[in-house]
Each structure stands twice: as C-alpha cells, then as structure tokens.
Amino acid sequence: MWDFFTLRWEYKEFWRNLIRVGVESWLVVLITGTFAGMVLVVQTGHEFQKVGASGYIGGVVALALARELAPVLTAMVIAGRIGSAFTAEIGSMKITEQVDALRVMAVDPESYLAVPRTLALMFMLPILTFYSFTAGLIGGAFVAVKSLGLELVTYTESIKRLLMQKDIILSLVKGAVFGILIGVVSSYNGLETEGGAMGVGKRTTVSVVAAIISILVANYLLTLFSLVFY
Amino acid sequence: MENVILRGEDIHKSFGQKEVLKGITIDIRKSELLVIMGPSGCGKSVLIKNLIGLMKPDRGRIFFENEEVTNYTEKEWFKVRPKLGMLFQGGALFDYMTVFENVAFPLERRGERFNAIKEKVHWILKKLGLEGTENLMPNELSGGMRRRVALARTLVANPLLTFLDEPTTGLDPVTTANIDKLILFLKKEFDTTFAVITHDVKSAFRIADRIVLLFGGNIVFDGTVDEMKRSDNPYVRQFVEGKAEGPMKIEV
Ligand SMILES: Nc1ncnc2c1ncn2[C@@H]1O[C@H](COP(=O)(O)OP(=O)(O)O)[C@@H](O)[C@H]1O
Ligand SMILES: [Mg+2]
Numbered sequence: 001m002w003d004f005f006t007l008r009w010e011y012k013e014f015w016r017n018l019i020r021v022g023v024e025s026w027l028v029v030l031i032t033g034t035f036a037g038m039v040l041v042v043q044t045g046h047e048f049q050k051v052g053a054s055g056y057i058g059g060v061v062a063l064a065l066a067r068e069l070a071p072v073l074t075a076m077v078i079a080g081r082i083g084s085a086f087t088a089e090i091g092s093m094k095i096t097e098q099v100d101a102l103r104v105m106a107v108d109p110e111s112y113l114a115v116p117r118t119l120a121l122m123f124m125l126p127i128l129t130f131y132s133f134t135a136g137l138i139g140g141a142f143v144a145v146k147s148l149g150l151e152l153v154t155y156t157e158s159i160k161r162l163l164m165q166k167d168i169i170l171s172l173v174k175g176a177v178f179g180i181l182i183g184v185v186s187s188y189n190g191l192e193t194e195g196g197a198m199g200v201g202k203r204t205t206v207s208v209v210a211a212i213i214s215i216l217v218a219n220y221l222l223t224l225f226s227l228v229f230y
Numbered sequence: 231m232e233n234v235i236l237r238g239e240d241i242h243k244s245f246g247q248k249e250v251l252k253g254i255t256i257d258i259r260k261s262e263l264l265v266i267m268g269p270s271g272c273g274k275s276v277l278i279k280n281l282i283g284l285m286k287p288d289r290g291r292i293f294f295e296n297e298e299v300t301n302y303t304e305k306e307w308f309k310v311r312p313k314l315g316m317l318f319q320g321g322a323l324f325d326y327m328t329v330f331e332n333v334a335f336p337l338e339r340r341g342e343r344f345n346a347i348k349e350k351v352h353w354i355l356k357k358l359g360l361e362g363t364e365n366l367m368p369n370e371l372s373g374g375m376r377r378r379v380a381l382a383r384t385l386v387a388n389p390l391l392t393f394l395d396e397p398t399t400g401l402d403p404v405t406t407a408n409i410d411k412l413i414l415f416l417k418k419e420f421d422t423t424f425a426v427i428t429h430d431v432k433s434a435f436r437i438a439d440r441i442v443l444l445f446g447g448n449i450v451f452d453g454t455v456d457e458m459k460r461s462d463n464p465y466v467r468q469f470v471e472g473k474a475e476g477p478m479k480i481e482v
Contacts, residue, residue, distance in 0.1 A: 093324075100284050101322035103304070105336045105387070106311040 013116035021124040037136030041143040058155035059162025066167040070133035075178035079211040083186040087207040090190025091200040118183025125179030126172040185211040241290035252447035263424040265434045268444030283307040315389035321380035323368040330364040336387035354386045
C-alpha cells in the first residue's frame with residue numbers, strides 16, 4: 001500500500017497533525033508517566049531499603065522507565081487517544097466519500113492522509129516518550145523523598161550512575177518505531193472502513209487492538225535487538 | 231467515435247447477489263450535456279463511479295479519449311483525473327476545512343497562485359449565492375448550502391468533463407434554475423462536457439442535450455429532449471409524468 005517514490009511532501013497536513021498530537025496528548029502522557037514512576041518507587045523502594053540498596057532506587061526506576069515503561073505506556077496511550085481518532089476520522093471520510101473526492105481530484109489518499117499522520121506520530125512520539133520519562137522520574141523522586149525518606153541527592157546520583165546514553169537512545173528509537181506502527185495501523189484501518197457509522201466503530205476498535213498488539217511485539221523485538229547490539 | 235470523450239461498454243456491476251448494472255453501454259460526447267435519469271437506487275451513482283475509476287466494473291470496458299482505461303491502476307488513473315470533475319451526491323465536503331479552503335482545494339493542488347485562487351473562489355461562491363460563508367465550516371451550513379459549496383468546489387476547477395450527481399436535489403426551484411443557468415454558462419464559456427444526474431424532469435428538459443433513462447440495470451431510453459417529450463416509450467411516459475403505475479415497479 002505504500003509507494004514512497006510518488007509521495008508529495010504534505011507539510012500542511014503534517015504540521016496540523018503534529019501539533020494536534022502534542023496538544024491532545026500531553027496531559028494524559030504526563031499523568032501516566034508520573035504514576036508509573038511513583039508506583040515503581042513504591043514497589044522497589046521498600047525491598048531495596050531492606051537489603052540496604054537504597055542507592056539503587058533512582059537508577060533502577062530510571063532504567064525501567066527509559067527502556068520499557070515510558071515508550072510502551074506512552075505508545076499505548078497514544079494508540080488509544082490518537083490512533084483511534086485517526087481511524088475514526090479517516091474512516092468517516094471514507095464512508096462520506098471524502099476519500100473518493102480526493103481521488104477524483106487526483107490526490108492520493110495514502111500520501112495525503114496516511115503519510116503525514118504517520119510522520120507526525122514518528123516525530124512526536126519520541127518527544128512524548130522523553131517527556132513521560134521525565135515525569136516518571138519526578139513522580140518517583142516525590143515518592144522516594146516523601147514516603148521513603150530518601151535524600152533527593154541519593155536518588156539523582158543513583159540515576160546518574162546507572163542511566164546510560166544508550167538507554168535514552170533506545171527509548172527514543174522505540175518511540176519513533178511505535179509512532180510509525182500506530183500511524184500505519186490507524187490510517188490503514190481508516191482507509192479500509194466500510195459500512196456506515198457501525199463500520200467506523202468496528203474499525204476503530206480493531207485498529208486500537210491491532211496497534212497495541214503490534215507495539216508489544218515490536219517492543220519485545222527491539223529490546224532483544226538492543227541487547228545484541230550493545 | 232472521435233467526438234466521444236468517455237465510453238462505457240457493456241458495464242456490469244453487482245454487489246453480492248444484487249445485480250445493479252446489467253450491461254450498460256453509454257457514450258459521453260464532447261461538449262454535450264448528458265442527463266442521466268432514473269428512479270432512486272437504480273444505479274446511477276454506481277454507473278458514474280465505474281466510469282471514472284472509483285469502482286471497478288465486474289465486466290465491460292471503459293474508454294477515455296479513445297484510450298482504454300478499464301484496467302488502469304490507481305496511479306494511471308491519476309493522470310486522467312485532472313481532466314475530470316465530480317460532484318458527489320452527498321457533497322463529500324472536507325469537514326475539517328472552511329468553505330473557502332474546500333473550494334480552493336482543487337486549485338491549490340494544481341499549484342495556482344493564491345491571488346488567482348481567491349478571485350476564482352469568490353467568483354464561484356457569488357454565482358452560487360454563497361457570499362459571506364467563506365469562513366464557515368461545513369457543519370455550520372444548511373443542507374442546501376452544503377450542496378452548493380460542493381458544487382462550487384467541483385465547478386471552480388472547471389474540468390474538461392464534469393459529473394454532477396444530483397446537483398439540485400432538495401433545492402428550491404429558484405436556486406435550481408440559477409444553478410441550471412450557471413451550468414449552461416460554464417458549458418458555453420469553457421466548452422465543458424457535463425454528465426448530470428437528476429430526478430428533476432423540468433430541470434433536465436432545460437439543460438439537456440441528450441437524456442438517458444436508467445431502469446433495472448439497463449438503459450431504457452436514450453434521446454434528445456424533444457424525442458423524450460414525444461416518446462411513447464412506457465418507461466419514459468411513466469417517469470416524465472411521475473406515475474406510480476407503469477412498467478417501473480419499485481418496491482416501497
Ligand atoms: N458500495 C456499495 N456496496 C453495496 N451496495 C451498493 C454500494 N453502492 C451502491 N450499492 C447499491 O447499488 C444500488 C444502486 O445505488 P446507487 O447507484 O447509489 O443508486 P442511485 O441510482 O440512486 O444513484 C443500490 O441498491 C445500492 O444499495
Ligand atoms: Mg445516486
């Protein structure tokens with residue numbers, strides 16, 4: 001379905017969707033990131049303190065967030081929030097013949113609708129992932145200081161010691177890959193929509209489930225790959 | 231043949247068990263205004279979608295400017311489409327764009343300059359009685375206004391061959407008459423070829439060079455306005471006079 005050689009650069013649609021993805025998802029990403037960091041500290045904190053490993057709390061939380069939780073949780077949330085909206089929107093354009101209208105005006109629906117949305121997600125998801133990661137660290141710090149009685153410097157020093165640049169890179173790469181996945185799956189399902197408003201509903205559900213499963217599978221593969229690579 | 235722009239030959243189309251088009255042969259000749267009539271659900275929209283490559287016929291052949299396009303890929307169709315225009319029955323306005331952006335869209339896509347676009351858009355909106363709606367969204371318009379905006383978007387591009395799927399259905403008779411006038415003006419001024427679907431017999435008689443009547447998946451009449459008026463074809467008589475009794479049996 002993708003013919004990258006005939007693609008126009010649809011900068012207008014790209015910007016419109018890029019901004020939209022950011023605006024519509026920053027809050028929910030902030031909330032999920034913060035709580036993920038908080039719960040990680042709650043779960044690891046007491047055990048680590050018991051064995052006298054308080055100095056590892058910050059680092060372990062940072063690694064878990066950077067490598068797995070921030071990219072996966074962010075992608076899940078975006079699949080639910082933005083992927084579903086993309087499918088519903090393109091799907092309703094399909095059933096109201098707006099997609100056919102594009103075709104008659106010699107505009108390729110894939111390069112006009114699917115590609116800019118996919119690129120917008122590919123660029124925005126790493127940013128949101130990093131943002132979620134940061135929120136998680138701050139949430140974790142809050143719990144570590146307030147409820148475990150840890151010194152803030154112990155927490156931050158631990159992060160500095162354990163967290164490597166490659167972990168951040170893996171995080172961002174995962175974000176970009178998940179962005180592409182969500183974009184392709186949601187656009188494809190939108191363009192394949194048939195059968196009225198019910199069809200839109202059905203396709204939207206299928207799209208979100210498919211995106212989440214492909215995110216989980218891709219995440220597993222990327223993690224394996226990263227171990228070989230480093 | 232040389233004055234035929236588009237030809238559909240023995241076009242068949244079914245959806246599941248339902249045979250909608252049963253072998254239709256239709257010519258659209260250069261510079262003519264062809265009206266396609268027929269009861270709702272008889273396959274008029276499906277026919278023109280097959281003719282411009284939005285649907286693939288199950289059987290039959292399509293020629294555009296004497297070149298066979300039946301098996302064109304979507305990419306090949308993109309080379310033909312700049313010469314075509316289509317008003318969809320439902321309007322198909324882009325609902326995330328304003329009226330101005332909708333009407334400007336086809337011009338923008340072919341790279342016209344903003345000032346030229348602005349002038350053309352304002353001209354066509356004025357012609358269709360839509361001044362002042364430029365910045366409204368489609369969902370802020372009445373049904374009749376939406377249809378006229380969609381018509382504006384189709385006509386502003388002024389393609390060689392323009393299909394209009396029920397441009398005036400649901401509009402008042404005065405607006406209908408104005409739209410008919412505009413279509414005739416464009417035809418004369420730019421030598422545009424039109425294929426217009428309508429149920430409105432009065433409007434059809436006003437604009438048509440030739441009329442085809444579709445029923446039951448076949449063409450049951452093909453002729454000029456005068457021929458239609460004089461015809462004693464029972465399908466024609468029933469349709470023109472709007473009678474429930476006759477050879478057209480329609481389940482209600
Ligand atoms: N995409 C489709 N899938 C299934 N059936 C369709 C589709 N499009 C049209 N039909 C059927 O084809 C028949 C003709 O439809 P249409 O061409 O829209 O009629 P009209 O003459 O009123 O324009 C209708 O019975 C309709 O239900
Ligand atoms: Mg129709």
